[in-house]
Amino acid sequence: MRDRFWEHYSLGELNRREWEALCDGCGQCCLKRRVADGEVTVYSVACELLDIDTARCRDYANRLHRVPTCHELTPVSVPRYQDRLPGTCAYVRVHRGQPLPSWHPLLAGDRTRMRRKGITVSHYAIPSGTLSRRQKERHVMSRWSVGKRQQPATAPHSRRSTANSGRER
Numbered sequence: 001m002r003d004r005f006w007e008h009y010s011l012g013e014l015n016r017r018e019w020e021a022l023c024d025g026c027g028q029c030c031l032k033r034r035v036a037d038g039e040v041t042v043y044s045v046a047c048e049l050l051d052i053d054t055a056r057c058r059d060y061a062n063r064l065h066r067v068p069t070c071h072e073l074t075p076v077s078v079p080r081y082q083d084r085l086p087g088t089c090a091y092v093r094v095h096r097g098q099p100l101p102s103w104h105p106l107l108a109g110d111r112t113r114m115r116r117k118g119i120t121v122s123h124y125a126i127p128s129g130t131l132s133r134r135q136k137e138r139h140v141m142s143r144w145s146v147g148k149r150q151q152p153a154t155a156p157h158s159r160r161s162t163a164n165s166g167r168e169r
Ligand code: SF4
Pocket: 022, 023, 024, 025, 026, 027, 028, 029, 030, 073, 085, 086, 088, 089, 090, 091, 157, 158, 159, 160, 161
């Protein structure tokens, strides 16, 4: 990987390794969400493929086939999905020309610091299979109008894909 590539290159100029390394592995994009009437609602409910302990997809290579609501993040799609992703997401930040947070694994060396700060869904995500649709509505984490993000600092939302109902993605 090139030295501090995230500061010198656009998303479209990254090589495969750099692209994958940009994901901090927070898992926030793998929480269920609904996008309707110009509003994004994020639930503390994990996509069925998410390994909550590691905040990683259990079948990353086949996720798009197995979860129809999962959408691939690419240099072209990030601008389209940025309103659905957390403000901490490295793809969104590089797209917007913002710096990576100091806890990002590319700066901190590993995920220890971000996990200590609670920037991971491992601390709160609920398996999707355990809740009915009505019960899910009791687990709203955050809600905002498209274009007017309002999320808690540690809030939870492919890895290079975003999991969720109503998403185009
Ligand atoms: S793609 Fe998902 S897991 Fe990766 S940094 Fe963005 S929100 Fe977090």
